[in-house]
Amino acid sequence: MFKMAIKNFRRDWKAGEVKVLFFALIVAVAAMTAISVITDRIQRAMGEQASEFLGADYVISSPREIPQEWLLEAQNNNLIAATGKNVSTVISRGDKFQLVSVRVVDDFYPLKGELEIAVAPFEVGNKVQAKPDQGKLWVEPRVLSLLESKVGDIIEFGNTELIISGVVVSGPGQASEVFNVAPGIIINSADLAVADILGPGSRVNNQMLLAGEEAAREAYIKWLKPQLNETQRITGGKEGTPALQASLSRAESFLRLASLVSVILAGVAIAVAAGRFSRRHYDYAAIYRCLGMRIRQVHQLYLWQLALIGLIGVGLGVVIGLAIQQLIIWQFANVLPQPMVSIGLVPIIVSAFSGLVVLLGFALPSFFQIAKVPPLRVLRKELMPLAVSGWIIYALAIGSMAVLMWWQSGSWLLVGILLIVSIIAFIVIRLFAWLIFKIGIWLGKRSPTSVRFGLGQLKRYPAYTISQITAFGLAFMIMLSTYLIRTELLTEWQNQMPADAPNHFLINVQDYEVEALDTILQKNNVETSGIYPMVRGRVTRLNGELANEVLSKEEYQQARALRRELNLTWMKDLPAANKLVEGNWWLQDDESFDPSAVKISISTEIQNMMKVKIGDKLSFDIGGLSVEGQIANVREIQWDSFQPNFFVIFEPQGLKDFPASYITSFNIAKSQKPMLNQILEQMPTVTIIELDKIMEQVQKILDQVTLAVEFIMLFVLLAGIAVLYAVLQANREERVLSATLLKTLGAKSPFIRSGLIAELALLGIFSGLLAVICSELMVSSLYINVLDLTAKPHLIFWLVVPLAAAIFISVVGWFGIKSILKQPAYQVLRQT
Amino acid sequence: MLTTQNLTKTVSSQEQDLTILSEVTLTINEGDIVAIIGASGSGKSTLLSLLAGLDVPTSGEVILANHKLHELDEDERAGVRAQFVGFIFQSFHLLPGLTALENVMLPIELKGGKSPRKDALAILDKVGLSERVKHYPNQLSGGEQQRVAIARAFASEPKILFADEPTGNLDSANGQKVVDLLFELNEQFGTTLVLVTHDQNLANRCDRQLSLEAGRLVADTSEQSDSVSSNTKATVKAVSSEAKVAS
Structure with missing residues (x-):
């Protein structure tokens, strides 16, 4: 049976019978694979970046010494652990004194990311993962102006003297410390003991930095948490850049949502294509049965075929999805986190399984139907297989949809909203069916013959018409909603991060300094x-x-x-x-x-x-x-x-x-940085907070996310086209037959053409209107409940979408039939 | 080979039950060539579908090659068909996606034949289509398609062959060719042949004619002449309520 299934499969492949089914499945799997692999990689890479921000995957802070036992346990878990301290003290040079925040490094610093150490303020430095040599220290630029010193000078630090050997240009922890009033210095822990600055009651923040494999460190944190007291704190690497949290979680919601809708769309396309496939195989199955094949064998034959379609489709989908995500990673290496983490196996497996679930949920009922064809159909063509119960079909489709939604989104709220909106959409569709009749009857009285013919076709099989409007409407609705949400998100991000967003903050400017500062800024044309x-x-x-x-x-x-x-x-x-x-x-x-x-x-x-x-x-x-x-x-x-x-x-x-x-x-450009020295020279107490590095990173992340959003849009469009194509293809035979019959009855080509186009265009208008109504409902619900945006109607789409839908459906539909109508009627009738 | 007992088929319509076939009792022996004739709607095709086990009677019995078809389920009947039965249809019913050769190979494969390709090529040669084995049905003329269908029907060497209006879709020249071929192969294979037709010329070439009228078997030529040919040893009795054969 398997051999025969392969043969049939090859034959169906050649005859183009499985084209749409394949296309839809591949789109679904490729979309899921590409999106989940790429978001997984970007997310993990961004987690890495966040760790670099912190200097470690986790930082554990405690006012008391870090217990030796914690360090041992970390080593047992194969984690890298380093200790350090943060203390405040006063350093001096000559008659200048300054309160500073001291970072005392025991081992090396940081565990994740790098320190950039330069020889003069605001210059490009070397990146290091180390600690200052004993007797030396690194300082933030402000320290130099406050102490009127430069690199190479000696400062007093408690009972000892240290040489300034570098300026910290950037390093971990800057974001969290931006509003620290005291400027920072970094020293070697050996110097702390010599300086003897810690008396009883000194406030010390002891830290343990941790880095290592995700599983190991999560296990360690789980072990550690119950042992912490109120004064001890864990800062985790997952928090990322706080300013980005809202945008990122919104983008993630969007991506999940969009990959989900591309899957649902593909599911609809699969259902339609599978329905067509099965109808076209009723005759085959009847002949097989007539020639003595048992029901079980026919089931086997077609289930094998479905399995082949599934395996090859899913395999191709995964390969194409991986290729696309790799292409994107190469193409956009400059905006993506570097170095990129490797491909995770989990998203691939989940995508492949999702593909199979979609295929089974949406195609199985149709395939199961085939074997139920009575063999008597060879003599009486009107005999159809016993219908699989509608409830089973819906339950299977909705069930597999819910599983996928949950899989992709992990949010039952999202699943609930989508399912409820789907149900509302179905109710709206029912209302529309009624409207179609009303409009049809009303128009029928005064419209030209061809339009009347088109309407007549729609009116003749109401259930059939409704199912077409549903499928087209759904496809347009999902494409439209995705487009609307995407545009809204991108606009918001652009507004949020305009090119001239401030990238430097000055605080602690005194009353009497305001004027002088204003002068410097004006002289440098800074707004x-x-x-x-x-x-x-x-x-x-x-x-x-x-x-x-x-x-x-x-x-x-x-x-x-x-x-x-x-x-x-x-x-x-x-x-x-x-x-x-x-x-x-x-x-x-x-x-x-x-x-x-x-x-x-x-x-x-x-x-x-x-x-x-x-x-x-x-x-x-x-x-x-x-x-x-x-x-x-x-x-x-x-x-x-x-x-x-x-x-x-x-x-x-x-x-x-x-x-x-x-x-x-x-906002100033890099080239204007020397102005900051000017400011510090004139007003040493002013604190300069450089946000440009953080903002660069923020911009980079937004660029990455924008890219991901644009690219998933492509998949949604592809899946939408798969649905439209599948539906048009599924109904092609009926249109061809009715047009050919008209031809046989003496109708002229222009009449048939205008009638057909009228029918298709009307379908387009109805489904376009339906799409707009449902999109507005769905989008506003999502804006408010999930994406945290304000909802507003998009009036222009009420005109554009039905028109575009009418044009699209009539053009694609017409081109699919055109060539057939040129053939002699008897030839067409013989084939159908 | 094939016997029926009080074979009746009724279908329920909205108002009343409609009897399509009423109490048909007959016997067809191995090697018989039988035509079922009658006007449109007389129940010919229904009788054929019951005899071949494509459908089940409302009441009565059909025994084909010692298998009680009326007691078998759909799958068991399919097994009997695969083993003993071949078909030729008015509208050919070739699988459009298979080539002529593949169409002929299919029943051999279903029956578990050892060399389907070789056997199929041999029989296609017999029907004069060895040049066109790789053609798909829509690349063949109606007559050629029916010849492929005949080849397919004989390919699995069935014990009994059912033909439903085999010339119904063909012009008279092609129809003649197809009929000649059918009878020629039938003689070669010694198959029992049951064909439904309303072409009297075709019916006349058969050993026996069963005539249906409004679902009843009204005439059987074997009863009128018992020694028309060596093939008609069968005793087929017109159905009458008086002359029921005990099962």
Whole structure:
């Protein structure tokens, strides 16, 4: 039977019977393989990058020495472990003293990523994974200006002296430490003992850095976690760059969603193609049966064929998918993380299995049907096989869809939304069927004959028409929704990371320095996002009562913002990356200022943490003085905007009596970096935070994700085309037959042509409208529930999509039939 | 070879049961050449489908080569067909995706023949199509297609061959050729032949004619002349309620 199946398969292959089935399966598997392999690789590579950011896969911090036992266990787990300390102390050179944050390196540093050490500030340096030699230290650029020193100078460090041997240009941990007021230095641990700076009560942050294989380190962390006390903390490499979290998780949702819809589309194409395949094999099966083949044998014959299609299709799909992802990785090596991690086996296996699940879920019922053909069909062609119960077909398809959705997305919420929308779509389709009749009857009375003929065709087999509209509508809907979401995401990312986004922050600018700073910036043609005053203060009371008494103990514990000093500012206008969600922004004239009821604006985070509403009063302690503000409005802050953001903003006059330092941000090119030296020379206390490296990385990651998004779009389109093609192909015979019969009855070609095109175009219009309605429903639901975007209608598509659908279906449909209509009628009738 | 007893087929329509074939009892012996004749709708094709085990009777019995077809399920009947039966159809029913050769090989393979290719080529040669073995059905004329169908029917050397209007789709010249071929091969293989036709000329070439009218067997030439040929040793009785053969 297997030999025969191979033979039949070859024959069907030659005759083009399995073309659509194959195409759909290959698209599904290739899409899944390429997408899951590439996202897996990018994700793992980005995890690596995140580790480089941290200097290790994991950092364990403790105020006390790291127990020897932890280090031993790490070694037993084949992990690389290194220890170090962070302490604060004062260093000096001559009469200059400076508080610094000291990184004490025991072994070598960092475990992941590299330190870039240069001989002068803001120059390109060497990348190293090491520690300074004993007697030497590396410093951040600020230290040099603060101590009026250069590389090679000697500074005093506790009881010892150290030589500055390099400037830290970049290194791990910079992102998390950007708002550290004290500049950093790196020393060898041998020098710490000699310096003898640690007395009782000194605050030391002991650290253990860990790196190694994922499985080993996760096992280790699992072992370690229960042993940690409140003061000890694990920082994991998976957190990545905080500013990117929202964008990345959105992109991931999109990719999963899109790969899923390409699979579902391919599933529909497979179902349609399998249906056609099975109908075209009823006669074969009847003859086989008539010649004495048993039902089991016919089942075997066709199941073998299905298995062959599955194996070859899945194999080809995996190979093509891998080739495509490799091509993308080569092509876009410059934007992808380097070095790229190897291909994981898991996504390939999952994709291959998913392909088989789609094939079985959508094609098995049709294939199973074939053997049920009664042999008597050889004498009575109208005999059809006993239908497999509709419920079984739907249950199988929906079940396999749900399994795949869950597999791909890991989110039951997503699965639920998609399934519910599918059900709504089916209800809408039913409504449409009714509409089609109404419109058909109404149009039928006054339209030209050819259109009447086309409509008549649609009206004649309502169930058949509905199934076609469903399939076309579904394909267009999915293509459209994917396109809409993709466009929305890309636009948002571009807005979020404009080319001129600030890449440098200056903080600790004093009142008297503002003018001088402004002059330097203007001289260098640098535009800032504004110079904001900043006052540090702590929230003490809510509506006159002590904050820790109003809130429950748990609430107070969670409200971290209450327990530390906040950066407060005052502003005339609502800042750009903020959105007012409650209340009104204040009027801009100074005269409306009422010192007894100072207005403040709070962020949604503060609102949620402190459970406050508009009109409530917050008291702040600013350097021992108290000031009260009344909440006038609530803002939602876009934290990944790279602008200075504030939890609490006062109205312009609100903080005028308090001494403020200033903060500003601007975008400069690499070539303008020397200006930073100029600033540091003139105002050594100013802290410069260089975000350009981080932003470069952010931009790179966004580019990677954009690429992935664009490329999955291609697969969705391919899968959509597979569906359209499969449906047109499946109904081709019927159209050919009815057109040929008309020809036999004496109808002229122009009439047949216009009738057919009218029928196809009407199908296109109906399915296009259906697609737009369902897309709007689906997209807004996804925007709100999954992607966290605001939903809005896309009116232009209500016109464009039905038109495009009508043109596409009639053109493709017509070209599929055209050649047949040129043949003599009897020849066509003989073949069908 | 083949006997039936009170073979009846009724189908239910919306209003009432419709009897297509009523109490047909007959016997066909090995080597017989029998024509089933009658007007359209008289039940010829239904009788053929029951005799060949393609369909099951509503009541009555069919015994083919000692197998009680009426008691067998679909698969068991398929087994009997593979073993003993060959078919020729009005619309040829060649598998369009197979070449002439592959079409002829199929029943040999199903029966488990040892050299399907060689046997198929030999019989295609006999029907005069050795030049066209690699052609697909749509590359052959109607007459040629029916010759392939005849070759396929004899390829598995069936004990009994059923032909349903074998010349129905052919012009008279081609029809004549096909009939000649059919009878020629039949003589060579000594196959029992049952053919349905309303072509009286064709019927006249058969040893026996069974005549159907409204589902009833109304005439059997073997009853009128018992010694027309050596092949008609069969005793076929017209069905009558009085003359039932005990099973």
